[in-house]
Amino acid sequence: MIAVDLTRDGPAPGAGTSGSHRTIALCGLTMIVEGFDTYAIGYVGPAIAKEWAISQVQVGLVYSIGVAASLVGSVVFGGLADRFGRRRLLIGATILFGIATLLGAVADGVGTLIVSRLLAGIGLGASIPCALALATEAASERHRASVPVLMSAAIASGMIFSGLAAALIMPAYGWRGLMAAGGIIPLLLVAPMYWGLIETRQAEGEEEQEKPWRILTQRPIATLVAVMTLALFGTYLVAFFMSFWLPSMLTPLTADIQGVGFGMMVIKTASLLGSLTVAALMARVQPGRLLPATFLIGAVALALGLRDHGNFTMTVAVLAFISFFIDGAFSGIIGFGAWIFPSRIRATAIGVTTGMGRFSGGTLGPMAGGMMLDRGFGLPAIATIAAMPLLMAGLLVAIAAGIHRRGNA
Numbered sequence: 001m002i003a004v005d006l007t008r009d010g011p012a013p014g015a016g017t018s019g020s021h022r023t024i025a026l027c028g029l030t031m032i033v034e035g036f037d038t039y040a041i042g043y044v045g046p047a048i049a050k051e052w053a054i055s056q057v058q059v060g061l062v063y064s065i066g067v068a069a070s071l072v073g074s075v076v077f078g079g080l081a082d083r084f085g086r087r088r089l090l091i092g093a094t095i096l097f098g099i100a101t102l103l104g105a106v107a108d109g110v111g112t113l114i115v116s117r118l119l120a121g122i123g124l125g126a127s128i129p130c131a132l133a134l135a136t137e138a139a140s141e142r143h144r145a146s147v148p149v150l151m152s153a154a155i156a157s158g159m160i161f162s163g164l165a166a167a168l169i170m171p172a173y174g175w176r177g178l179m180a181a182g183g184i185i186p187l188l189l190v191a192p193m194y195w196g197l198i199e200t201r202q203a204e205g206e207e208e209q210e211k212p213w214r215i216l217t218q219r220p221i222a223t224l225v226a227v228m229t230l231a232l233f234g235t236y237l238v239a240f241f242m243s244f245w246l247p248s249m250l251t252p253l254t255a256d257i258q259g260v261g262f263g264m265m266v267i268k269t270a271s272l273l274g275s276l277t278v279a280a281l282m283a284r285v286q287p288g289r290l291l292p293a294t295f296l297i298g299a300v301a302l303a304l305g306l307r308d309h310g311n312f313t314m315t316v317a318v319l320a321f322i323s324f325f326i327d328g329a330f331s332g333i334i335g336f337g338a339w340i341f342p343s344r345i346r347a348t349a350i351g352v353t354t355g356m357g358r359f360s361g362g363t364l365g366p367m368a369g370g371m372m373l374d375r376g377f378g379l380p381a382i383a384t385i386a387a388m389p390l391l392m393a394g395l396l397v398a399i400a401a402g403i404h405r406r407g408n409a
Helices: 018-052 056-085 085-103 110-138 147-196 210-215 221-253 255-284 287-305 312-340 343-373 381-409
Strands: none
Touching: 018 056, 018 085, 018 110, 018 210, 018 287, 056 085, 056 110, 056 343, 085 110, 110 312, 110 343, 147 255, 147 343, 221 312, 221 343, 221 381, 255 287, 255 312, 255 343, 287 312, 287 381, 312 343, 312 381, 343 381
């Protein structure tokens, strides 16, 4: 088996120019929309169940189909982006999830909604490796490690905006209005993307087109892919668990549903600040040291800080502190994965690692949380168990950094 050189890429065409700045900004806006659409479906689920008189199992199927489809989008489109260029694939993915979400807004039954979420999931999954690769390569060498972390922070921003939009749109226009907004906004980005994005990697000949998938099986890339996939699995496991079950944990502490919404806003704001902090530090501190430390602090804070306080304000404050580190590490590891792989296979590797990590962790995280709550696990026990995957992820990032460092020695 041929060893693959991990030597860091030089500047991409147009890096550091005004065109690259537009590209990074447009990729960030796309990631905000990705976060908006991914989490807005959680707000419309209860309204759909009530209007159509369907079970929670059917609503869960709607949720799950989007997560499963995102794996297909990440892997397939990531490979195509390395063969044919990131720009055109990102534009195509944006059009796909915009139109698919609009289809969901006019759905007249569960079947149509499932088709909508299937297509939207493919487009959303495809947008992540394309945008991360494009923004990473458009960045100057100095900011090559921090820009992809900002892209992940943009996803967190979209999560916050989805909650605000739900509060503003749904009382007047219902769940269809929220989904319509989720479809129109990405389509409005298509024209600026067409004129503003620069291509950082040109399409190659037929012989070169076959190389990205072959390279993934060669050392040390194959080892890096395996290590980063496991690390992202542990990270997504906790991230999805927290996203789905935090409202359920807060609800018993207050009878005010608006209070729960406010608490979640505080927690998600802390998450965004953690992501921005890690992004700022990535340009100054070696990611192989910064991220394991961030994971460690987050895991210890989760295991020791989340207790049955019985006080809503105290619990929200503790969760905000924990989320600052956990989601900072989450954004950091996604950015690290975009930075660590060579340009010629960057989108393919991002697609495989984030797609597999998101699918497996995103599926098991909510299920594991539900099982623990059903079996009567207390908050301290759940928090201690959830800290274990974070420790694993931090260790694996340190291992990946060591592999990359030796490859560049």
